[in-house]
Amino acid sequence: MEPDGTAGGRLKVAEVDLADGHGDGSAEGNKGFRKIQKLDSFNIETAGLESDRGHLSNQNLAWRMVIKLAIQSIGVVYGDLGTSPLYVLPGIFPNGIKHEEDLLGALSLIFYSIILIFLIKYVFIVLSANDNGDGGTFALYSLICRYAKASLTPNQQAEDREISTYRLEVPSHRLRWASAMKSLLENKKTAKYLLLFVTMLGTSMVIGDGILTPCISVLSAVGGVREAASSLGDDQVMWISVVILIILFQVQRYGTHKVGYSFAPILSLWFISIALIGIYNFAKYDPGVIKAVNPLYIVHYFMRNKTDAWISLGGVILCLTGSEALFADLGHFNVLSIQLSSCVVVLPSIFLAYFGQVAYLRKHTEDVASTFYSSIPKPVYWPMFVIAVSAAIIASQAMISATYAIVKQSVVLGCFPHVKVVHTSKDHEGQIYIPEINTLLMLACVGVTLGFKTTLQLGNAYGIAVAFVFTITSTFLVIVMVMIWKINILLIILYVLTIGLAEYVFLSSVLYKFIDGGYVPLVFAVVMVTIMLVWNYGYRKKYEYEFENKVSREALVTIMSNTNIHRVPALALFYTELVHGISPVFTQYVANVPALNSVLVFVSIKSLPISKVPLEERFVFRQVESGIYRCVVRYGYSDAKMEQQSFEKVLIDRLKDFIRCGALPTADQQGEASDHGIAMVHEERVQREIGLVDEAINIGGIMYLMAQSEVIASSGSGCSKRFVINYLYNCLKRNVRQQEEVLGIPHKRLLKVGFTYEI
Known part of the structure; x- marks a missing residue:
């Protein structure tokens, strides 16, 4: 992007074929009209920030901003990991300590688990697999889909690969392993389905983690x-916890920015406190x-x-809870800020805390069930209790924020029903709040807390969610290493035999406790995966119907x-999901309303498997006939949708820009006229088309057309398909936000056309 002194950029005009949506993306057809300098009104969306600032790129951020984000990240990302000393050692020794040397073995397990999985895997490897500054399971999935064309929805366009953020910087040399994996994902539909299913499973497990974290x-x-x-029983503790959880979810609406700044000082105090107590216990009881x-x-x-x-090991893995939050919450911050806060604040503090606790237990093995509070020096017990409760409340923030991020990614990639996404910060688009998900998380957390009452069985459930997320992330990471990074196969084998093997051993251990509460996250996962599969199935079938029956x-x-x-x-914006060609809904409209607006624009809102689309590359236009255009509006899964009033203004501006540089004379006209004549013909056509647009807006204004769709299984479909489409999908569709609500389309200017999809 090349700023023009305000926030402008260059407008790229790409041609899309009416029938199949593909163009060569070259500049030859447009000659000198390929690019023009234009004020970029899309900056209304990001409060005047340039698009590259939205990526929170390490190269472009000043150290002051990095430190600011690092401080915020302490209050959002590390609460879960930082409060694990509350319950790890009781989880490892639920039946007491049988041998004094077992304490050193458990401590060594904790130490090397944190080094291997938290530090090496997440802080230094997984964070590098971000998608233009965004993390999470869907970020890895989007990287793989961009490189291997593994998407199941047939809406790929050649022009998409011209987007600057779509390109991947990968090694130029071709390796046999990378080529084989790419071929497998592109040519085997089973591999595509499996990849999507594992993505949904990983996403569901993170959401389950977001439910269990606040509870435990x-x-x-x-x-x-x-x-x-001591007079307080389990029931009293349970009800106090429920009240705290309800309050926690009520403050989420204020956004990560405010929550992070509010929580960071408290959690910083927590890390300092557990470090000092750890040093005290280490020096007093057993430096050995x-x-x-x-x-x-x-x-x-x-x-x-x-x-x-x-x-x-099911207890040991609890020392790693919240590691996935580093990656999932990356869109709220940036890589360098998280690496800085991890290495400078978090790791030293939790290491000192664990070493101090074990030093205390070497002299007081009978206190293992209440290790954390028993090891606190009596004079500071009550201050530490207040700090611990505050830190525990904050611990929930990491996975709550991560849940918002991955749900939004799921929605825009067609894998989750429509929900309202509220962007809570003008500076950082990744900081969001989703009211529906917040309510569901609160209800689920309260239900789990009331059901379990204590942390023993809850720890079993928590361990399974954590272990599944670890293994799924590692599986995707290996695919990225082989196919995209193309690193030496020996290094990949080393990763699998160390970190990967350790995670699968952890998983085998926590599955042993399936009956004792471990089933809970799997039940959550089954429900979430079912919702995502049903919605994605209906979404794809609708799109395939339009694709096969396009005009x-x-x-x-x-x-x-x-x-x-x-x-x-009047100017009408006809909304359709179809990217290639004209939707069959158009013929239904003409059959029922024998009138067309003087200017008609078929608008397709398209989500790409990238985190962000630069503002100047968002619109792709194609002229169908005089006064009829197609427009594909491309968003990444982390982009904020524009307010409708701003969207209208920008779309009209871009349409006029396209007319100026895209409405070129035909080949016959070029053959009959001189260069001067061609220019005159072009200018006349431009003035005529722009005049038609201005007249339509001035006289009739802007109206919206959209399908009021009914989806049913076609005759001859099997019982399972009829059940999924006619009942499950339609039930979801009726009970979530409708498309016009998500897009913010004004109801007074909306006309819906009834249409039945027989899929």
Whole structure:
């Protein structure tokens, strides 16, 4: 983008074929009219910020901004990971400590698990697999789809690959492994379905994590009050936790920016406090626990305890809770800020906390069930209790924010029903709030808390959600390493045999506790995956129906030449999901309303498998006939939709720009006229078309046309298809926000056309 002194940029005009939507994207057909300098009104959307600032690129951010984001990230990203010392050691030793040396083995497991999975995998490898500054399961999926054409929806266009953020910087050399994997994903439909299913499963597990995190964090912290008030029972602790959870979800509407700044000082105080207490316990009770950095203690631990040691891994994995939040919340911050806060603040604090707790337990093994609160020096017990409860409340923020981010990604990629997305910050588009999801999370958290009451079984459920997310992320990461990064296969094998193997061992351990509460996240996952599969199936079938029944060029010419159809002076925006050609809904409209607006623009809102589309590359126009145009409006899954009034203004401006540089003379006219004559003919056509647009707007204004669709299974469909489409999909469709609500279309200017999709 080349600014023009305000916030402008260059407008790229691309041609889209009416029948199949493909163009060569070259400048040869347009000669000197390919690009023009134009004020970019899309900056209304981002409050005057240039598009590259939305990516939070490390190269363009000043250190002051990096430090500012690092401080905010402490209040949003690390609450879950930072409060894990509340419940990890009780989770490892639910039946008490049998051998004093087991403490060193458990501590060594905690130490190397955090080093391997949190630090090496997430902080330094996974964060590098971001999609233009956005993270999460769908970000990895979008990278793979862009590179291997693995998307199941047939809406790919050649022009999409011209978008600057669509391109991937990959090594130029071709490797046999990369080529084979790319070929598999492109040519095997089963591989595409499997990839999408695993993506949905990973997304559902993160959402399940977002439900369980607030429950276990708040219950663990509030339960500490019984150290000072033993008369309180499980029921009282449970109800106090429920009240705190309800309040937590009520403050989400104020946005990550305000929540992060409010929470960061509290969580910073928490990290300082657990570090100082850890140092105190380490020095007072047993400095010898430093021996746990020797991994041989892990070997001795397993030799001594065998099956029990393997089962205890379900407690060890709890020290890694919230690691996925680093990646999922990346769109709220940036890579460098998260790496900075991880290495400078978070890791030293939690290491000191765990070493201090184990040093205390070496002298007081009977206190393992209440390790955290028992190890607090008595003079600072109540201040630490208040800080712990506050930190536990904040711990929930990481996964709540991550849930918002991945749900939005799912919606725009056609894998989740429409929901309202509220952008809470003018500076950072990734900071969002989704009211419907917030309410569902709150209800689920309250239900889980009331159902479990204590943290023991809840920890089993939590471990399964965490382990599944780890393994799915690693699976996608290996695909990215092989196919996109093309790194040495020996390094990939090393990753699989160390980090990957460790995660699958953790998964095998937590699955052992399936009956004891571990089924809960899997139930959540089944419900969420079912919703996502049903919605995506209906979405794809609708699109395929329109694609197969689109209006041909000949049929359109016939409709336009019909003298019985009147032309009304107004500009109509005809919304359709179809990117290639004219939707069959148009013929239904003409059959019922024998009148057409003098200017008609078929608008397709298209979501691309990229995080952001630069503002100057968002619109693609094609002239069908005089006064009839097609417009594809391209968004990334992290882009904010414009307000409708601003959208209208920008679309009209871009339409006029397209007319000026795209309405060129035909080949016959070029053959008959001189260069001067061609220019004159071009100018006349431009003035005529722009005059038609201005007249339509001035006389009739802008109106909207949209399908009021009914979706049914076609005759001859099997029972399962009829059940999925006629009941499940239609039930979802009736109970979520309609498209006009999501797009903010004014009802007074909206005309709906009834249409039945037999799919």
